[in-house]
Amino acid sequence: MPVTSKEQPRTAGVGRPVSRAAARSRRRSLDSSRRRRREGTPWFSYVVLTISVLLALIPLYWMFVVGSNDTSAVSRFPPVFLPGGNFLHNLGVVDSIVPFGRSLINSAIVSGAVALLQMFFCSLAGFAFAKLRFRGRRLLFLLVIATMALPSQLGLVPMYLIMSKLSWIDTYWALVVPGAVSAFGVFWMRQVVIGTIPDELIDAAKSDGCSTFRIYRSIVVPNIRGSAAVFGLFVAMTTWNDFLWPLVVLNTPDMFTSQVAIQQLRTQYTIDYSTVMTASVLATLPLLLLFVAAGKQLVAGIMEGAVKG
């Protein structure tokens, strides 16, 4: 079980409820009991999962096929199924048009910052909405939901106005600050806190004289880590692939995020699919690497939540 592999350094120093060894043995006994219960994975689980994953991956694979062929591969019939040898050539074309490496760094900075800020702000506010009693709680929460219900397309105009008043046009601020909070995130974190942390736990901590922030840090954060990690990953993904807002507020090619950079590959009125797909492969790779890197952590994080309940 990956759970036991790492203890988070963050919680060191705070006395843990149960000794680690005890927790570990408890986990093990639960795991083995669960294993006893389900004596193996039914084969149809694998079949269903395989089909689902194939369906999920085909477009990505095809992106690479087109990216490594010439543009006409898109419209050839019968279709082209195998990658060609043009990938490096197309890569050269992409690089000659737009500083693509730089755009990947920009995307990483922006999505990383947005994801971290959202994980913090949204879990804090979600915790407040879930567990703290204060006047206007319901109304404020309704307001949060209401802003989620407003189509973002019209928000572009006032947002641009605000950004230009703040002189944030063509800066990272314009991308990071408005993205630092989301109604969606607060809602999600609220639901997670409600679902995973019983009121008695909070009350007991309070009667022990814990400050609210300490409750957040020592009880809430460790318990919602799994969901918060999934949330952070989602936020990073959406920010990475967001293109309309960056397209509106950025001007300098060295500031472009990868999605804006891909737009620069358009030629006169048309799309050169092979270079666009090559760039898309490049723009998607970091996210896939993030998956691989975050994957183990995510599994671990989600498990943490599972065991503590």
Place this chain on the structure above:
Amino acid sequence: MTTSLTWRAPATRGRNGRVSSVWERFTPYIYIAPFFLLFLAFGLGPLLFTGWVSLHDWQLLGDTHRYVGLQNYGEMFNDPRFWKALRNTLAIFILSTVPCMGLALGLASMLNNRTLRAKTFWRMALLVPNVTPLVTVTLVFTSIFGRDYGPVTWILRSLHLPVIDWGASAMTTQIVIAIMVIWRWTGYNTLIYLAAMQAVPSAMYDCAEIDGAGRWTTFTQVTLPMIRPTILFTVVTSTVGGLQIFTEPLLFTSPTGGNNGQGLTVTLLLYGQAFNSFKFGYASAIAIALLFIILVLSLVNFAVARLIRSS
């Protein structure tokens, strides 16, 4: 659970016993303050602005914005395109959300199996549709459902079935859009459900097992009730997101939702009215109307959830 709270009380305890109650009353606001400060500027600001604009004859480029009261809303009620867009939106919403949620729950419970091998791979692979760039998604889906050269057409032909022009009728267009939605969002919801399922205390399953519950009973009697807050969350966010559906119909049809508005959704309509017809006031009125529709449906979701909980 409460027994776990055995750690020493923090140093601040008792130091300001009297002040602390006042302090504690205000701290919640401090926790939501950073969120609300940003939220006021970038969430509520645009909302109020849109509401204000909706009361005006607001041309996107003009300097003069004439106050017209509720005239834009009146125009909306008499606009057959609005009702058509609303019908389409609801149809696509139902066609996509119900299968998407069901599939996600099923996949999540398959993934929530400790004996499953290569867990990380399955989880991450299911999330891939969400990172696939939109340009690829468009290209792939318009090709797959292409009338002349698409693989679907190829299959239909080889089975001697009539070829379908997917983009021509409202029904087929909406089915394709729903398929795109399901494709893009099932993995996402699966992971949300999975995270919640993993948080269900193992003891609950052990009890169920002792009671001799089967797999299905365990799922309906233990898993579903325990992840109810998360299900409520996904139902509400799917309602909010589903009724604002924009990208998929835009990609599969056109900014006008196809020749006959067969893929025209409410958001697509207001987008077109704002940026194609430059009627920013009218577009804002549609946006506010959509907001109320979504809010009402979300409140219904909450109410239903409460009913289920209390029963």
Place this chain on the structure above:
Amino acid sequence: MKVPKLVRDPGPIQTALDLGISRRQAMSLAITALGGTALAACSPGSASSSHVTLNMWGFADLSKPLVRQYERAHPGVTIQTKISDYDASHQTLLTALASGNGPNIAQIAIDYMGEFVAHAPAFTDLRKFGASSLKSKYLAWRWNGGVAPDGSIVGIPTDVGGMAIAYRTDLFKKAGLPTDPAAVGALWPTWEDYINVGKKYVAATGKKFIDSGKAVFRAESNQGDLKYMNAGGKPIHDTNPRIRKSWHDGVAAIDARLSANVATFTPQWDAAVANGTVATLIVPAWMLAQIEQQAPRTKGKWNIAVLPGKIGNDGGSFLAIPKNAPHAKEAYDFIKWLEAPTQQLALFKENNTFPTIPALYTDPAVTHLTNPFFSNAPVGKIYVESVQGMRPHPIGAKDRIIENQFENGLGRVDQGSQSGASSWTQVMSDVKRELQG
């Protein structure tokens, strides 16, 4: 206020004069600038106060090589280009303009120009930089597309479409039709003739002749001296006989089963062109590049003939300067340079964007230009002829929206979901709704 530039690097006073600042203000500016220079000695980087960065937004390839060339010749100017797709580009521009901001230079498609011209105060009137003197150099009807009713000049034209028919010589041969461009052009002096040739082709091969019915409508409706608006700005979409005739011909082409029903700018269209689904295409000059790119394997199988009715135009764009954009003078200087004959010629050779400067239409570099992809068709000569006879029609602010309704209408007929007559009825009511408010 026009002071001739004698020196390469104008001093602060000269610059201020160029910017339209009074002499006394200029003196005080000069003093400040001198003080500033003294201060600048301490802080690196502020010496670039005379350096100008221009942001240019557009939807098509904004001729990067020419931009670099201009920057090399003008060391004080940097030009940053940002390209978005057609709709997104106009949307981002609208967003910025609606909040009183914008790029220094904006590319606007002719289809959108009617609306932007109707909101001329959102842009810098280029007359203040002497743009009126450029007018005589450009195609008159295209130049007027960038002029507002009050006479202010909103944009400088970049290119025009020009129209012709590209046809597949191999498919024509199989169908027993002539393949020589002159003979092919002689087959269709009128649109009825074109449709009749199509009928013969379809009868002979069982394949499709054109990409869509609306292509016929679009080309034919642009050939008159009136389109959707009369000279007084009144909508005449329902009464103009040319619109009715163009609609009729579009429907006739569909009813005769000539149309493959694929819309431009979709993967379906690319596939149809690449796979020889259609035998002819109605092509503006810029579309040649699209065919070359999306269907490289059809090289040498095409040729180009004259359009039924000879004249035509579709597409092209303008460069404009938003009202509040700083460095308007520098932006104007760049636009003026980019749209001068030499640069327009270079763009035509590279991108097939057809020049808007009639002086080039007699330039051998244009008239003798052939395109190897299209069997060495004399593209220069063909497009010159199609553009020269063009009669201008008044363009209203709502023309693009009206056009959308007509195109959707023909799309419905093409899909078989409506008859020509019932689709026309719906178009009329759709247009009426769009014209309200």
